[in-house]
Amino acid sequence: MSRIPELVIANGTVVNSFGRRHAHVVVSGGKITQLIDAAEPAPEALLTIDAAGQLVIPGGVDGHCHVAQVTGRFRTLDDYRTTSTAALWGGTTTIIDFGIPRDARETPLAAVLNKKELARESRCDVALHGSVISWDETVPWQLEQLAAEGVRSVKMYTTNRGTTMADGDTILKVMREMVRLDGLTYIHAEHDPIISDCTAQHADDGRIGIEHLHRTRPELAEEISVKETLAMAQYTKAPVYFVHQSTPGAVDLVTEARSRGQEAYSETCPHYLTLDDTVYGSAFPEWYACCPPMRSPETVAALKERLAAGAIHTVSSDHSCYDLTQKRERTDDVRAMPHGLPGVETRMPVTFTAMAASGSSVEEFVEVFSAGPARINALPGKGSIAEGFDADLVLFDPAEQRTVDGSALHMGTDFSPFDGRTLSGWPAVVISAGTVVLDREGFHDPGAVGRFVARNGFREHHAAIADLSPATL
Numbered sequence: 332m333s334r335i336p337e338l339v340i341a342n343g344t345v346v347n348s349f350g351r352r353h354a355h356v357v358v359s360g361g362k363i364t365q366l367i368d369a370a371e372p373a374p375e376a377l378l379t380i381d382a383a384g385q386l387v388i389p390g391g392v393d394g395h396c397h398v399a400q401v402t403g404r405f406r407t408l409d410d411y412r413t414t415s416t417a418a419l420w421g422g423t424t425t426i427i428d429f430g431i432p433r434d435a436r437e438t439p440l441a442a443v444l445n446k447k448e449l450a451r452e453s454r455c456d457v458a459l460h461g462s463v464i465s466w467d468e469t470v471p472w473q474l475e476q477l478a479a480e481g482v483r484s485v486k487m488y489t490t491n492r493g494t495t496m497a498d499g500d501t502i503l504k505v506m507r508e509m510v511r512l513d514g515l516t517y518i519h520a521e522h523d524p525i526i527s528d529c530t531a532q533h534a535d536d537g538r539i540g541i542e543h544l545h546r547t548r549p550e551l552a553e554e555i556s557v558k559e560t561l562a563m564a565q566y567t568k569a570p571v572y573f574v575h576q577s578t579p580g581a582v583d584l585v586t587e588a589r590s591r592g593q594e595a596y597s598e599t600c601p602h603y604l605t606l607d608d609t610v611y612g613s614a615f616p617e618w619y620a621c622c623p624p625m626r627s628p629e630t631v632a633a634l635k636e637r638l639a640a641g642a643i644h645t646v647s648s649d650h651s652c653y654d655l656t657q658k659r660e661r662t663d664d665v666r667a668m669p670h671g672l673p674g675v676e677t678r679m680p681v682t683f684t685a686m687a688a689s690g691s692s693v694e695e696f697v698e699v700f701s702a703g704p705a706r707i708n709a710l711p712g713k714g715s716i717a718e719g720f721d722a723d724l725v726l727f728d729p730a731e732q733r734t735v736d737g738s739a740l741h742m743g744t745d746f747s748p749f750d751g752r753t754l755s756g757w758p759a760v761v762i763s764a765g766t767v768v769l770d771r772e773g774f775h776d777p778g779a780v781g782r783f784v785a786r787n788g789f790r791e792h793h794a795a796i797a798d799l800s801p802a803t804l
Contacts, residue, residue: 336364338765340724341373343382345716346693347389348702356387358722361765365718378767380760382726388697389716390424390723390763392704395574395598395647396675398426399449401433403494405669409652413743414675415454415781419768420741421676422758424455424723425705425713425784426650429486431462431495439463440473443482453781455763456721458710460517461485466501471508478512481785483709485509486517486574489556490526490622502560506569513788515708516564516571520556520581521548521623530666541616541662545608545624553623554580561588561595570594570789572707575649577603577623579633586642596707598645599634601681602672602748607631610748617658618748621649622670638699639689644707646682646699648674654744673742677735677749679725683756693729696756709792710784722765725758733757741774 338358345354345366353369357376365374373379398414400407418426428450430443437445439461450457461477463470463485474485485505487497497505502518509516530547533539538546557573561584564571576582576597588595602621607628610619619625626634637643651671661667674681679700686696705714712721732755737747761769766777787795 336374336376337378338722338762339373339376339379340382340387340726341379342369343385343387343726345387346697347715347717348694348698350694356716356724358765361722363716363718363720363722366716380726385726385728385759386693387716388693388725388727389701389714390725390761391422391679392425392701392708392710392713393418393423393648393650393675393678394427394645394704394708396426396428396650397671398428398446400429400431400651402669405653405657407652407671408654409743411450411453411457412779413741414650414652415457416774416776417676417740417742418455419761419763420774422679422725422727422761423675424761424763425458425710426455426675427458427460427708429460429462431486432464438473439470440476443477443480447480447783450781450783452779454768454777454779455781456784457781458708458784458786462495463487463501463505464495464497466504470505474505474508474512478514481783483513483786483788484515484517484572486519488519489560490519490521490523492523492527496523499563503563503567506563506567510567510569513790515789516569518560518571518573519575520553520560520573522552522556525549525552525555534666539664539666541620541665541668542611544620544665545611545626547665548622548624550578550580550626550630553578554584557581557584561585561593564595565593572596572598574598574647575600575603575623576643577626577634578630579637582634582637582642596644597642598647599638599643600647600649601674601678601685604631604635604638604646604685605681606748617655617662617668618746619672620658620665620668620670621672635685635689638686639691641695643699645704646678647704648678650675652742652744655746672748673744673746674748676740676742677747679758680733680754680756681749683729684754687729687755706796709787709789711787713784722762724762726760727756727758729756731755731757731759
């Protein structure tokens, strides 16, 4: 049997979240087997890619994607083949989707098992979050089964009354179970009574169309919900992760909790770093229908400051693939239209461009794009370029610029909220599990080779990596 490695990426600048070095990356069997100093000759390989003058970073980990999601009467238009292909085009090699019950008849366990079956068509690796909407005596057993399946996180919504919202009793009980099962609680934090009342007042005044979305969901609603949820997490000693934080106040609450010793994490999304609420006065406000909505220019600037300061731990896409026909069906009433933006393919360049403009380093970008999501979500073998890790790699030139053409993207929809924007940080070569899937010649469909990634226990994983040196990560 040949001892020649299958792939060598030669002469690149390898950038991890903890530093960089000039090295040859040696790959066999879908794993990184060696990092050799670039001063040494590159070993012979079946395929050699010369990365001189380019950066080599870990493949992206998108911890917040919605694939084939059913919410009420709307279903996103993608499937795992489409979304995973778009992810790879955008330098993301692992996505984490949600098994959210589509209605009261579907259990949390059934929702996850359904997504796991659908994920067989994925072109990249997939992990899953569970979701609980209402508590009953079967939930502890179901959460045990999810943990046995390698699903170690559960998402709950504090809003969306009548569909996905979980009440406070449910959230607290699930948090206790997640502590018992060494898991992580995900929270969509918006205070439902405030939002419901504010939305009703706007409806009474006839100001309920998409151009008023940002006024129906005030910043206070997000921050009060974060504060309440942190109190429950403190009470139960549960690790907690807040999705799509859109205000500096929400991030500051998490920072304060961490200073008290709580295990709490902030995620934001590319659109909250680059778009502000003036988009709702544009010619196409429906392009920006999401919850939370875009915030004021001042809030966006302050959120970017928090990211640059390291207070935000991950940047995820919150990918939700509706098209403009669905968006435009009820632009007259934000309560009746689908919310969510396509973004898995553009997460890398939008985030990199925003961070570079704030003076952040490539290492800091790698932290929120790949390393942080992998570590926080206890994904083994992901997020670093190191021996023994999965050979998920991206080559790019941070100086290369491209302009977004929403119609030319691959997400299965007909628009992008970033259409027409010139961005830096696009991938030139993407390698997933040791296979080149994207290069200058285009996309090379690897087929349905994506693996389901079973996650470790949250505290078990963090304890295991606590004593490792950066050189082994």
